[in-house]
Amino acid sequence: MAKPGIAGQVVVVTGAARGLGELLARRLAARGARLALLGLEPAELARVAEACGEDAGWWEADVTDDAAMAKVAGEIVERYGRIDVVIANAGIATGGPVQYSDPRTFARVIEVNLLGSVTTARAFIPALRESRGYFFQVASLAALCAAPMMAAYCASKSGVEAFAHCLRAELAPHGVRVGVGYLSWTDTDMVRGADENEVLREMRAGLPFPTNRTYPLEPTVDRLVDGIVRRRPHVYGQRWLPALQLARAFVPATVTRHARRVMGDFETRWLAAGADTHLVGAGGAAASAADPAGPAGT
Numbered sequence: 547m548a549k550p551g552i553a554g555q556v557v558v559v560t561g562a563a564r565g566l567g568e569l570l571a572r573r574l575a576a577r578g579a580r581l582a583l584l585g586l587e588p589a590e591l592a593r594v595a596e597a598c599g600e601d602a603g604w605w606e607a608d609v610t611d612d613a614a615m616a617k618v619a620g621e622i623v624e625r626y627g628r629i630d631v632v633i634a635n636a637g638i639a640t641g642g643p644v645q646y647s648d649p650r651t652f653a654r655v656i657e658v659n660l661l662g663s664v665t666t667a668r669a670f671i672p673a674l675r676e677s678r679g680y681f682f683q684v685a686s687l688a689a690l691c692a693a694p695m696m697a698a699y700c701a702s703k704s705g706v707e708a709f710a711h712c713l714r715a716e717l718a719p720h721g722v723r724v725g726v727g728y729l730s731w732t733d734t735d736m737v738r739g740a741d742e743n744e745v746l747r748e749m750r751a752g753l754p755f756p757t758n759r760t761y762p763l764e765p766t767v768d769r770l771v772d773g774i775v776r777r778r779p780h781v782y783g784q785r786w787l788p789a790l791q792l793a794r795a796f797v798p799a800t801v802t803r804h805a806r807r808v809m810g811d812f813e814t815r816w817l818a819a820g821a822d823t824h825l826v827g828a829g830g831a832a833a834s835a836a837d838p839a840g841p842a843g844t
Contacts (some may be wrong), residue, residue, distance in 0.1 A: 548724050552775045553578025556626040560666055562608050563590035564829060565734035566684065570633060570774075573601050577775065582622045582629075584609070585636070586832040595777065609636045609662030610835050615669035624674075631774065634663040635684045636705070638825050639645045639699040639736055641746045644814050648823035652698045654837055655825070659702030660709065660828055664739035679719035682775045683710035684770075687730040687787065688836070691757060694805045695749060714779065727770050728791070729783030730762045735828045737773030743822055746816045752808060756786055 557574050561567040562583035571581050575598035583604040585591050591604035603625060605618045622629060644753045661682060674681060688696060688703040693777045707726055714724035731737050731750065737760060737819075741747040751758055766783035773781025782788055 551577070552631070554580065555630035556580045556582065556622070556628055557631040558582045558584065558629055558670060558839060559631065559633045559635055560584045560662070560732070561585040561829065562594055562604070563832075564594075564780060566729075566732065566735065566763070566767065567633075568594045569636040569763055570635065570770065571602075572622050573597050573767055573771045574774070575602060577771070579631075582626065584618060586836050587831075594663055609634075609666055610657045612665050612668065615665050619669040619673060628677050629670060630677050630679045631682065632666065632670045632674060632679070632681045633684065633774065634666045636662050637684065637702075637736070638665075638829055639696075639740060640689075640823060640825050641695050641740055641743060642821065642823055643695055643698075644697045646817065646821050646823075647698070650837070651823050654839075655698035656705075659699070660705040663706045665816050667709075671717070674722045675717070677722045680723045680725065681713060681717070682725045682727060682774050682781075683707070684727045684729075685715075687708070687728060687757065690728065690787070691789050693753070696745065723776065723777045723779070725773060725779050725781055727773065727781045727783065728787050729761075729770070730757060730787065732758055732766050732783065733742070733763045737803060739828070743819070745812055745819055749808070749812050750805075754804070755791075756784070793837060 550699040554576060557579045559567050559571045559581065562571050563585035571594055573582055575581050581595070581598045582604040583591050583595055583602065585609050586606065586608060588606050590608065594601040595604040603622065607614045607618045609615060638655055640647070640655055667681060669772070683706050685707045686703040687701040692700040692704070710724050710726045717724060761784055769783050770781055
């Protein structure tokens, strides 16, 4: 049986300048998709667009800016004539205990990850209804398994999961499908940036197997791409994640038992190390620079 195809379809990817978004764009372009790339780093977006073929385009846009995203959506439709798939991938992260978190940094994670997905959907739904297309929301292991010192990220990813489920029901009568992508710790700038903090790195390494591993980017993206091409409702970057999905009701109690033993020491060490509240990784730096309220974190 021939594999489902995406050749000729117009695919929008947010957060496309690096990491997961970049490789998703490259893999989809290799299958013949026409890529429209969105992000905050013009030079990086231009580089990725060049790798995705002469028909690929890029737009500098902040996913939290409703007016900018609506304008970009219109320009993409004008250029390509249609939009078939939208991948809401843009995301940032910070770490540390809630009590000591920087309020602006914490809020920025929610704004970009959750409200940015809402803004993305709102901007592109008209085109997706026209094409009876597919909206793919990148969630995370963090939506299935909340962890201490990751409250902002976990809350945002749980939020986008719930948002995507709501959107699926709303758009079903219009022939638009909605998928949610789940992936564990994957080798991206964001995860490497978090690992620069010794306390966060050791806390993650102490999680139960297989949640304590960092997984290679390429096979993770290949699994996501296969699900996107098939327009599946749930797509998993690692093979073991569906089992965790089934067991998620038991996860909070398990995490709490583990945290009761180790969290006090991690909190003390995190404070002693300087209580770093910056957004992590190069993508986090770009998001912080674009923040209309000013750079966040200490």
